[in-house]
Amino acid sequence: MIRTEQIHKSFGEHQVLAAIDLTLKSGSVTALIGPSGSGKSTLLRCINLLEVPDSGALSVGDARLEFGPRRRLSHGEIASVRRHTGMVFQNFQLFPHLSVIENVMEGLLTVLKWEKERARERAATLLAKVGIAQKADAWPSTLSGGQQQRVAIARALAPSPQVLLCDEPTSALDPELSAEVVEVLRQLALEGTTMLMATHDLRLAASVAHDAVFLKDGAIVEAGPSRELFSRPSDARTARFVSTLTQALPGF
Numbered sequence: 567m568i569r570t571e572q573i574h575k576s577f578g579e580h581q582v583l584a585a586i587d588l589t590l591k592s593g594s595v596t597a598l599i600g601p602s603g604s605g606k607s608t609l610l611r612c613i614n615l616l617e618v619p620d621s622g623a624l625s626v627g628d629a630r631l632e633f634g635p636r637r638r639l640s641h642g643e644i645a646s647v648r649r650h651t652g653m654v655f656q657n658f659q660l661f662p663h664l665s666v667i668e669n670v671m672e673g674l675l676t677v678l679k680w681e682k683e684r685a686r687e688r689a690a691t692l693l694a695k696v697g698i699a700q701k702a703d704a705w706p707s708t709l710s711g712g713q714q715q716r717v718a719i720a721r722a723l724a725p726s727p728q729v730l731l732c733d734e735p736t737s738a739l740d741p742e743l744s745a746e747v748v749e750v751l752r753q754l755a756l757e758g759t760t761m762l763m764a765t766h767d768l769r770l771a772a773s774v775a776h777d778a779v780f781l782k783d784g785a786i787v788e789a790g791p792s793r794e795l796f797s798r799p800s801d802a803r804t805a806r807f808v809s810t811l812t813q814a815l816p817g818f
Contacts, residue, residue, distance in 0.1 A: 567590050567592045567594075567626070567627065567728060567729055567760050568588070568589070568590040568624075568625065568626050568729055568760075568762065569588070569589045569590075569623075569624070569625040570586050570587060570588045570589075570609075570612075570613065570622065570623070570624055570625075571587060571622055571623040571624075571625075572585050572586070572587060572621065572622040572623070573585070573586040573587075573609070573612060573619045573621075573622035573623075573624065573633075574586075574620045574621045574622055575605075575608055575612055575617060575619050575620055575784075576620055581784055582608045582784050583605045583608055583609060583612065583619070583784045583785075584783075584784045584785045585785065586609060586622070586784075586786060587786070588609075588786070588789075590729070590760060590762055592728070592760055593758045593759075593760055594760060594761075594776050594777060595755045595759075595760070595761045595762075595763070595774055595775045595776050595777070596761070596762050596763070596775055596776070596777045596778065596779060597763055597764075597765055597771035597774075597775035597777070597778045597779070597792060598610070598762065598763065598764040598765070598778075598779050598781060599764075599765065599766070599768075599771060599778055599779070599780050599781070599807070599808075599811075600780055600781035600782050600787075600807065601782065601807060604781040604782050604783065604784065605781050605783075605784040605785075606733075606781055607656075607733050607734070607764055609764070609781070610653070610731045610732075610733050610762065610764055611733075612624070613626065613647075613651065613729075613731060613762070614647070614648060614651050614653050615639065615647050615648065616653075618633065618639060619633045620633065620634075620635065621633050621634055621635070624647070626647045626650045626651060626728075626729065627728050629643075629646040629650065631646075631647065649725070649727075650727055650728045650729060651727050651728070651729050651730075652721075652722030652723055652724075652725065652729070652730045652731065653722055653731045653733070654715070654718050654719055654722050654730065654731065654732040654733065654735050655718065656733050656734040656735070656737055657738055658706070658714040658715055658717070658738075660706040660714055660718060660721075661706070662705070662706055662707060665702070665703050665704065665705060666693065666698070666701050666703065666704050666706065666709070666717050667686065667690065667693065667702040667703065669706065669717055669721055670689035670692055670693060670720045670724050671685040671686060671688075671689045671724070672721070673721065673724055673725060674688060674724050674725060677725070678725055685724075688724060689720070689724060690702060692720035692721075692723055692724060693717070693720050695720065695723075696716040696717070696719055696720045696750050697716065697746075698713055698716050698717060698720070701713060701717075711738055711739045711740075711743050712739055712742075712743030712744070712746040712747055713746075715735060715736075715738075715739065715743075715746075715747045716746065716747065716750055719747070719750055719751075719754075723754075728760060729760045729761070729762065730754070730759055730760065730761045730762075731762050731763075732751070732761060732762070732763035732764070732765070733763075733764050734765055734766065735747055735751065735763060735765070736748060736765065736767045736770055737765070737766060737767065744767065744770075748767075748769065748770050748773065748774065751763075751770065751774050752773060752774050755774050755775075755776075761774075761775075763775065766811065768796065768808075768811040771792055771796070772792055772793060772796055775792045776791065776792060777789065777791055778790065778791075778792040778795045778796065780795065780799075780801070780803075780807065782803055782807070787801050787803050787804055788800060788801045788803075788804045795808075796808055
């Protein structure tokens with residue numbers, strides 16, 4: 567479903583990603599964990615081509631792109647990757663001037679050129695799926711953070727992407743609202759939705775993700791089944807990081 571091969575990314579002289587090799591299988595859920603600045607969000611943005619890698623290769627679905635210093639991507643190449651991916655952002659990124667259902671419809675109308683009634687039916691179905699159908703005509707500013715994030719998930723799912731990319735989907739929420747979003751993502755995982763999520767939320771990673779990847783200083787330190795990586799990490803750096811998360815979660 568997704569494969570990155572030797573992905574490098576720098577901003578100026580600061581190297582953010584170094585030789586990232588990662589493979590996600592269809593139906594899998596993988597959590598990217600690591601300290602702030604480790605490259606988790608940048609990796610997601612590179613996969614969705616919100617940032618273009620400096621070198622390496624990316625395969626998403628049937629699209630494969632190679633990168634290099636003189637490589638310039640065409641709009642068609644970018645679209646070939648993005649049609650396979652849906653992105654959920656940390657701070658929701660909803661359009662404030664559009665209603666909830668219009669936010670979900672927007673990409674279907676402007677990018678995929680669906681007819682309005684078809685887009686509205688699809689949006690209504692997805693809002694029901696994430697448990698927020700009753701807010702279809704509300705403005706985003708009237709919703710709680712958890713409700714806004716559920717709208718954002720519905721919007722990301724609207725074009726039926728093959729992979730859902732989630733960038734810290736619960737970090738802007740308090741524990742109660744976070745639980746709403748975790749439950750939605752858990753249900754999507756049970757339905758076989760392929761997901762790659764960057765998160766500091768150990769409960770989200772452990773309850774939803776099949777696998778986990780620990781990044782530090784832009785490199786993959788350790789990867790494996792999530793429960794095993796959290797309970798028996800093989801690398802001391804992973805163990806130190808996981809211990810900082812579990813200290814706040816008695817009984818984990």
